Amino acid sequence: xxxxxxxxxxxxxxxxxxxxxxxxxYPISPQTHIVEALGESVKSGQLENCExxxxxxxxxxxxxxxxxxxxxxxxxxxxxxxxxxxxxxxVYNASGLGLPIVMTVANRAIGAPINIWNDHSDSLSQRDSxxxxxxxxxxxxxxxxxxxxxxxxxxxxxxxxxxxxxxILTHAYERVDMPTQQQVDAYLPPYEPRQVLDxxxxxxxxxxxxPEAFMExxxxxxxxxxxxxxxxxxxxxxxxxxxxxxxxxxTHTYCAEDAETMVVAMGSVLGTIKDTVDEMRADGHxxxxxxxxxxxxFPLAQVRAALQNAKRVVVxxxxxxxxxxxxxxxxxRMALSGIQLHGYTVxxxxxxxxxxxxxxxxxxxxxxxxxLQPLTFLxxxxxxxxxxxxxxxxxRRSGPAAESILRDIGTVASxxx
Amino acid sequence: MTxxxxxxxxxxxxxxxxxxxxxxxxxxxxxxxxxNAINSGHRACQGCGEALxxxxxxxxxxxxxxxxxxxxxxxxxxxxxxxxxxxxxxxxPWMHSLFGNAAAVATGVAAAMxxxxxxxxxxxAQGGDGGTTDIGFGCLSGMFERNDDVLYICYxxxxxxxxxxxxxSATPPAARTxxxxxxxxxxxxxxxxxxxxxxxxxxxxxxxxxxxTVADLRDLEAKVKRAMEFRGARYIHILVPCPLGWxxxxxxxxxxxxxxxxxxxxxxxxxxxxxxxxxxxxxxQLPVEEYLxxxxxFAHLFGAKxxxxxxARLQARADRNISRYGxxxxxxx
Numbered sequence: 001x002x003x004x005x006x007x008x009x010x011x012x013x014x015x016x017x018x019x020x021x022x023x024x025x026y027p028i029s030p031q032t033h034i035v036e037a038l039g040e041s042v043k044s045g046q047l048e049n050c051e052x053x054x055x056x057x058x059x060x061x062x063x064x065x066x067x068x069x070x071x072x073x074x075x076x077x078x079x080x081x082x083x084x085x086x087x088x089x090x091v092y093n094a095s096g097l098g099l100p101i102v103m104t105v106a107n108r109a110i111g112a113p114i115n116i117w118n119d120h121s122d123s124l125s126q127r128d129s130x131x132x133x134x135x136x137x138x139x140x141x142x143x144x145x146x147x148x149x150x151x152x153x154x155x156x157x158x159x160x161x162x163x164x165x166x167x168i169l170t171h172a173y174e175r176v177d178m179p180t181q182q183q184v185d186a187y188l189p190p191y192e193p194r195q196v197l198d199x200x201x202x203x204x205x206x207x208x209x210x211p212e213a214f215m216e217x218x219x220x221x222x223x224x225x226x227x228x229x230x231x232x233x234x235x236x237x238x239x240x241x242x243x244x245x246x247x248x249x250x251t252h253t254y255c256a257e258d259a260e261t262m263v264v265a266m267g268s269v270l271g272t273i274k275d276t277v278d279e280m281r282a283d284g285h286x287x288x289x290x291x292x293x294x295x296x297x298f299p300l301a302q303v304r305a306a307l308q309n310a311k312r313v314v315v316x317x318x319x320x321x322x323x324x325x326x327x328x329x330x331x332x333r334m335a336l337s338g339i340q341l342h343g344y345t346v347x348x349x350x351x352x353x354x355x356x357x358x359x360x361x362x363x364x365x366x367x368x369x370x371x372l373q374p375l376t377f378l379x380x381x382x383x384x385x386x387x388x389x390x391x392x393x394x395x396r397r398s399g400p401a402a403e404s405i406l407r408d409i410g411t412v413a414s415x416x417x
Numbered sequence: 418m419t420x421x422x423x424x425x426x427x428x429x430x431x432x433x434x435x436x437x438x439x440x441x442x443x444x445x446x447x448x449x450x451x452x453n454a455i456n457s458g459h460r461a462c463q464g465c466g467e468a469l470x471x472x473x474x475x476x477x478x479x480x481x482x483x484x485x486x487x488x489x490x491x492x493x494x495x496x497x498x499x500x501x502x503x504x505x506x507x508x509x510p511w512m513h514s515l516f517g518n519a520a521a522v523a524t525g526v527a528a529a530m531x532x533x534x535x536x537x538x539x540x541x542a543q544g545g546d547g548g549t550t551d552i553g554f555g556c557l558s559g560m561f562e563r564n565d566d567v568l569y570i571c572y573x574x575x576x577x578x579x580x581x582x583x584x585x586s587a588t589p590p591a592a593r594t595x596x597x598x599x600x601x602x603x604x605x606x607x608x609x610x611x612x613x614x615x616x617x618x619x620x621x622x623x624x625x626x627x628x629x630t631v632a633d634l635r636d637l638e639a640k641v642k643r644a645m646e647f648r649g650a651r652y653i654h655i656l657v658p659c660p661l662g663w664x665x666x667x668x669x670x671x672x673x674x675x676x677x678x679x680x681x682x683x684x685x686x687x688x689x690x691x692x693x694x695x696x697x698x699x700x701x702q703l704p705v706e707e708y709l710x711x712x713x714x715f716a717h718l719f720g721a722k723x724x725x726x727x728x729a730r731l732q733a734r735a736d737r738n739i740s741r742y743g744x745x746x747x748x749x750x
Contacts, residue, residue: 021529021532021533022525022528022529022532024525049532050532051528051531051532053524053525053528053563054563055521055524055559056555056556056558056559056562057555057556057559059517059518059521059555059556060518060521060524060555060556060559063514063515063518063521063522063524063525063556064521064522064524064525064528065525066514066518066522066525067489067512067514067521067522067523067524067525067526067527067528067529068525068526068528068529069525069529070512070522070525070526070529071487071525071526071527071528071529071530071533072529072533073525073528073529073532073533075525089515089517090514090515090518093514093515097514197487197510197511197512197526197529198487198510198538199484199485199486199487199509199510199538201510202507202508202509202510202511203510203511204500204505204507204510204511204512204513205510205511205512205513206490206512206513206514207500207501207502207503207505207513208496208497208500208501208502208513209502210501210502212502213502213503
């Protein structure tokens with residue numbers, strides 16, 4: 001059914017259709033609307049046979065989900081940013097134990113300085129946590145990916161993060177096609193746990209494992225993610241059969257066939273990039289796009305196949321590996337090892353900095369002309385940066401950087417060029 | 418087999434020999450069909466109070482629930498010595514997740530049981546004092562406040578023993594640990610404000626709070642069984658001597674636990690909905706020196722120049738426990 005709704009509400013409705021049995025809720029922007037809507041569904045009786053638990057922290061949220069999942073229940077929670085970092089120990093534990101929890105990450109920057117707006121620093125910080133990570137481009141895809149995520153997680157007994165851009169998607173009102181309960185039931189069978197706490201068949205879960213077997217246990221987690229590389233496209237195909245939509249999968253390309261310049265990105269910024277590419281194509285530029293949906297497992301072969309015929313690759317990422325540059329671009333380079341082409345890392349949109357078509361036009365043209373630096377910070381205000389660097393050179397007690405910069409700028413305003 | 422009627426012929430104690438009791442009054446541990454929830458072969462130290470306390474408590478909980486029990490364990494000695502890969506001592510469904518989240522994981526298990534229509538299956542969470550009063554405190558308080566259907570048992574040996582005897586917020590004043598060394602003008606742990614978790618649990622007004630020691634098996638078992646008569650959050654705090662950390666003889670664990678009770682150092686009582694309802698009485702209060710002297714962690718208080726002022730402060734704490742929890746009241750016959 002087509003409806004005009006907020007991204008968070010659409011996702012909450014889709015999750016409710018997946019019949020979760022335990023939902024752990026702890027507020028953090030910009031994820032909160034999702035658990036609010038689910039709480040309402042449970043309290044009103046609309047979503048039956050579900051425990052909605054208001055926990056005291058994100059660490060508890062993931063811990064309750066761990067217990068619920070080990071108890072045989074389909075468990076869900078949502079978080080973002082500092083909340084994800086606060087639960088990190090339990091995030092690793094959930095995947096290490098092989099518990100198929102699904103969690104929405106409403107992607108948001110990590111402080112300090114504290115910032116509630118969107119970038120991908122939070123979930124990318126968990127790239128090695130053993131969770132699968134699927135990135136949504138639109139609210140429709142976010143909704144669809146959650147349904148696929150439960151199936152993927154439970155088949156492999158491995159947890160999945162569905163990552164959607166905070167505010168840009170979570171708070172955007174868009175048209176979505178909401179599936180019916182019958183469709184979801186036909187796609188997603190009831191949760192059949194691989195391991196469960198049950199007095200009828202006592203097992204010990206989470207026992208200590210020493211050097212004699214730890215490597216094997218860790219390898220098995222990797223092997224399962226390698227299985228996911230096979231399974232994710234199949235799940236997308238099965239999804240298409242029932243729901244009629246082509247969403248999910250490992251990667252998506254756009255105008256890639258004859259592209260000399262390929263732009264790689266994840267999440268909602270792909271929309272702006274595709275618009276820009278449309279305009280550049282109209283002007284005769286041979287430029288295309290590779291959108292990565294599955295960040296973990298990372299589809300090395302698909303990325304290589306999509307990029308190997310290009311002359312240059314621009315990885316535009318909403319994340320920064322301080323001290324080296326890009327996070328996503330490191331993985332893309334890995335996919336392209338042995339292939340000589342020009343690679344550019346563009347760090348953009350940190351802390352919600354708007355990524356505009358105007359800036360992208362300039363950026364992509366510089367890439368085509370090979371005048372782009374290997375590592376570029378899109379729309380970085382060099383005046384501000386240089387002034388602060390100079391201040392730190394000249395004064396020992398230069399004060400808190402963010403405060404000094406605010407004084408230099410004079411106003412607090414979103415920087416939209 | 419015939420049974421003698423009870424004759425309280427002992428003098429000087431409130432205890433009565435197990436063999437003098439009718440079968441239904443006998444301890445769970447004396448039953449041939451006890452569950453042996455923590456089976457033999459585990460790797461606890463000789464004289465480990467925690468192994469004993471956990472065995473007593475979980476066997477009693479197993480009997481109270483007709484073996485419909487799931488245990489969640491915090492990281493710590495109990496977790497490590499019962500599950501060295503690839504072995505496990507646990508004869509019931511058991512799960513270990515992390516150091517600080519046992520209460521929350523138990524909440525999740527209880528929620529799963531409820532939603533799966535298995536409400537006859539009960540959930541117990543357990544941890545040491547570090548996993549309970551320090552790193553697991555937030556999750557524990559959250560579980561209490563929501564009144565989740567979980568019995569949490571803390572086995573308190575008053576320091577981080579698994580990592581090599583470091584101070585926790587349950588370490589008593591003056592005690593020597595690896596991080597409160599017996600050196601300098603004020604050796605051992607500081608006199609802080611204390612963090613007596615049973616009182617904090619009572620402040621949450623949860624259905625049931627109790628303390629116990631491994632010295633009184635029947636009292637401990639009765640409290641676990643009583644806890645299982647309630648739904649909602651319950652808390653039992655068991656004092657479990659640690660020969661390694663306390664510097665006591667392995668064969669003295671029970672004696673030391675009994676002295677903790679009889680000196681008033683560790684008050685043994687029960688509370689329901691935030692109000693104390695009983696106390697295990699002390700027949701004759703012993704001076705705290707009786708409890709302190711056999712423990713090497715307090716050795717710096719004695720010797721050629723005993724630290725009488727420090728001992729007096731510890732005595733004052735014990736006296737305060739006795740008056741606060743009414744430990745010298747006569748037992749009702």
